[in-house]
Amino acid sequence: MLYPIMTESRVVCSLDGVWNFKLLDRDEDYDAGQPLxxxxxxxxxxxxxxxxxxxxxxxxxGKMVYERTVQLAGALLAERLVLRFGSVTHCAQVYINGTFxxxxxxxxxxxxxxxxxxxxxxxxxxTVLADNVVDDSTLPCGRLVHRQFPGLPESIxxxxxxxxxxxxxxxxxxxxxxxxxxxxxxITVMGGTDGAFSYEVRCSATAETEVSVExxxxxxxxxxxxxxxxxxxxxxxxxxxxxxxxxxxxxxLRVTLADRENVRDVYTEEFGFREFCVRRDGLWLNGAQIYLxxxxxxxxxxxxxxxxxxxxxxxxIGLMKWMGANSFRTSHYPYSExxxxxxxxxxILVIDEVPAVGLHTGFTATGLLGGVPQGTWKTLQTxxxxxxxxxxxxxxxxxxxxxxxxxxxxxxxxxxxxAAEYFAPLFALARETDPQRRPLTVVTYGGATPxxxxxxxxxxxxxxxxxxGWYDTEGNMPGAVALxxxxxxxxxxxxxxxxxxxxxxxxxxxxxxxxxxxDLFSEEYQEEFIRAYCELSDQKSYVCGEHIWNFAxxxxxxxxxxxxxxxxxxxxxDRKPKKAxxxxxxxxxxxx
Ligand code: GCB
Numbered sequence: 001m002l003y004p005i006m007t008e009s010r011v012v013c014s015l016d017g018v019w020n021f022k023l024l025d026r027d028e029d030y031d032a033g034q035p036l037x038x039x040x041x042x043x044x045x046x047x048x049x050x051x052x053x054x055x056x057x058x059x060x061x062g063k064m065v066y067e068r069t070v071q072l073a074g075a076l077l078a079e080r081l082v083l084r085f086g087s088v089t090h091c092a093q094v095y096i097n098g099t100f101x102x103x104x105x106x107x108x109x110x111x112x113x114x115x116x117x118x119x120x121x122x123x124x125x126x127t128v129l130a131d132n133v134v135d136d137s138t139l140p141c142g143r144l145v146h147r148q149f150p151g152l153p154e155s156i157x158x159x160x161x162x163x164x165x166x167x168x169x170x171x172x173x174x175x176x177x178x179x180x181x182x183x184x185x186x187i188t189v190m191g192g193t194d195g196a197f198s199y200e201v202r203c204s205a206t207a208e209t210e211v212s213v214e215x216x217x218x219x220x221x222x223x224x225x226x227x228x229x230x231x232x233x234x235x236x237x238x239x240x241x242x243x244x245x246x247x248x249x250x251x252x253l254r255v256t257l258a259d260r261e262n263v264r265d266v267y268t269e270e271f272g273f274r275e276f277c278v279r280r281d282g283l284w285l286n287g288a289q290i291y292l293x294x295x296x297x298x299x300x301x302x303x304x305x306x307x308x309x310x311x312x313x314x315x316x317i318g319l320m321k322w323m324g325a326n327s328f329r330t331s332h333y334p335y336s337e338x339x340x341x342x343x344x345x346x347x348i349l350v351i352d353e354v355p356a357v358g359l360h361t362g363f364t365a366t367g368l369l370g371g372v373p374q375g376t377w378k379t380l381q382t383x384x385x386x387x388x389x390x391x392x393x394x395x396x397x398x399x400x401x402x403x404x405x406x407x408x409x410x411x412x413x414x415x416x417x418x419a420a421e422y423f424a425p426l427f428a429l430a431r432e433t434d435p436q437r438r439p440l441t442v443v444t445y446g447g448a449t450p451x452x453x454x455x456x457x458x459x460x461x462x463x464x465x466x467x468x469g470w471y472d473t474e475g476n477m478p479g480a481v482a483l484x485x486x487x488x489x490x491x492x493x494x495x496x497x498x499x500x501x502x503x504x505x506x507x508x509x510x511x512x513x514x515x516x517x518x519d520l521f522s523e524e525y526q527e528e529f530i531r532a533y534c535e536l537s538d539q540k541s542y543v544c545g546e547h548i549w550n551f552a553x554x555x556x557x558x559x560x561x562x563x564x565x566x567x568x569x570x571x572x573x574d575r576k577p578k579k580a581x582x583x584x585x586x587x588x589x590x591x592x
Pocket of ligand 1: 163164410411445465566568
C-alpha cells in the first residue's frame with residue numbers, strides 16, 4: 001500500500017485539525033444522515049481519552065463519532081479522490097455527506113476509500129463512527145464484563161488482555177489525496193548487497209498503459225542509474241551504497257504510468273540495498289554479524305495517548321541513537337507509517353509486530369477477575385482477522401529497509417493445545433506474502449518453556465520475554481539469573497539452530513526512588529536487573545540481542561500492580577533518564 005505523497009501527478013491535503021466529537025451511549029441511536037449535535041472539540045490525530053477529564057469519559061466503552069466539514073475545490077473532482085486514515089482504533093465506519101462509504105476493522109493499520117462519487121465542489125461532511133471495544137474477535141484481545149452492583153444500573157467494563165491503556169479514536173493522520181483516474185496502485189522494490197534489485201508495479205489498468213521506471217540515488221542527485229519498461233523487472237547497479245545502521249542510504253525508484261491520452265501518474269518509492277538474515281550462529285546484516293541493542297516500545301505520550309506525535313518519534317529515535325541502540329520492536333502493534341519512514345532514514349532496525357497481543361484467555365491486565373486458563377484456542381475467534389492484519393502489515397511495510405523481521409504475536413498461550421495449529425497457517429501466510437521472506441518470530445512468555453512452547457519450532461529465531469527477578473524471584477537477582485541461565489541452555493539444546501533474542505526484560509522503577517540496598521521499585525534495582533541480564537547474555541554466544549522492556553514509562557489500565565501506569569521505562573513518560581540509562585549508554589556505545 002503506497003504512502004500518500006505529493007508528486008507531479010498527486011495532490012495530498014491534510015484533514016488533521018480540530019474535529020467535532022461525541023461519545024455515544026450504549027444504546028444511543030445514531031443517524032449519520034444528520035450533522036452531529038452536542039459535540040466537543042477533538043484534535044486529530046490523537047487518542048480521545050486524555051483530552052477531557054473524568055473516568056467515565058476516559059474509560060468509555062463502545063462507539064464515538066468524529067465529524068468535520070471540508071470545502072473541496074472543484075479542480076480536485078476531475079481526479080480520482082481518496083480519503084485515507086492512518087489508523088482508527090479499533091473499528092471504523094466512514095460516511096460522506098451521510099452516505100456510508102467504508103468500514104474497517106483493526107486499529108493500527110491504514111485504510112482508504114474512493115469518495116469522488118459522494119462529494120461535490122464546496123462543502124462536504126465527513127463522519128467517522130469508531131468503536132473501541134476489544135473482545136475475543138479483535139486484535140488486541142479483551143473481554144466485555146457486565147457488572148451489577150446493588151441499586152445501580154448494569155455497567156459494562158472492557159478488560160484488556162494486555163498491559164497498555166486501550167487508547168482509541170482517530171490516532172494517525174487523515175488525508176485526502178488525488179491520483180489520475182488511471183493510477184499506480186502499488187510498488188514492490190528491493191535490493192541486495194551485490195547491487196542487484198527487482199521491482200514490481202501494480203496499476204489500475206494494464207491495457208494501453210505503459211509503465212517505466214528509473215532508479216535514482218538519494219534525494220538531491222538525479223543521475224539516472226537504471227531505466228526499465230514494464231510492470232516488473234530487475235537490474236544491477238555498480239558500486240552500490242548499502243543501507244546500514246551507520247549509513248542508512250536510500251535509493252529511489254521513480255515509477256511513471258502513461259496511458260494513450262498521455263495522462264501520467266508518477267510515484268517515487270524510497271528503498272535500500274541491504275540483506276538481513278538469521279543463521280545458526282546469529283543475526284547478520286549485509287554479511288556482518290549484528291547484535292540487537294534496543295527496546296520494546298509503545299506509542300504512548302502524555303495528552304496524545306497513542307496518537308501520532310512526530311516530535312516524540314524524532315526525540316525517541318534520537319535518544320536511542322545517543323544511547324548506542326540500533327533497534328526496537330513495535331510492541332505490540334504496527335506503529336505509524338511516519339515512524340517506519342523515520343527509521344529508514346535514521347538506520348534503526350525494526351522488528352515489526354502485528355497487533356496480536358492478549359491471545360491468552362488466562363491473562364487479564366488487571367489480574368483481578370481471572371481468566372479462563374487452557375481455553376485460549378477454543379475461545380478466541382481471531383484467526384481470520386489475524387491473517388488479515390499480517391497481510392495488511394506486510395503490504396504496508398514490505399519495502400522498508402528498516403524492517404528486518406516480523407513478529408506474528410506477543411505472548412500468546414503458546415504452551416496450550418491448539419497453538420501450533422493456530423499459528424502454522426499464519427507463518428505460512430507471512431512467508432508467502434513477504435517478497436523479502438524476512439525472518440519470522442512469535443515473542444513468547446515465561447509460561448511457555450523450552451519443553452512446552454508449541455510455536456518455537458515455527459520461528460526462524462526465538463524472542464523470549466523474561467521477568468525472573470521481578471514477577472518471580474523478586475529481589476534475588478543471583479537466583480533469577482541462575483534460573484534464566486538454565487532455561488536458556490534448555491532452549492538452546494532443543495533449538496540449536498535458532499538464535500535467541502531477549503524480547504523483554506525489565507523491572508519497574510519509580511523515577512527518583514533511590515535505595516542503597518537497591519529495593520524493588522528503586523532506580524538502583526532496575527539497573528541491577530538490567531545489568532544482570534546483559535551480563536548473562538554476554539556469556540551465551542547464541543543470545544543475539546537484548547531489548548529492554550521498556551523504552552519509556554507508559555499508561556496502562558488502572559490496577560493495583562501499576563502506579564499510574566507501567567514504570568519499566570528506562571526513561572520517564574516525558575523522556576527523563578533513570579539510572580539504568582547511563583549503564584546502557586556506556587554498554588551499548590562500546591558494544592558492536
Ligand atoms: C510482558 C508484556 C508487556 C508488559 C510486560 C510487563 O510480558 O509483553 O506488554 O507490559 O510484560 O511489564 O509486565
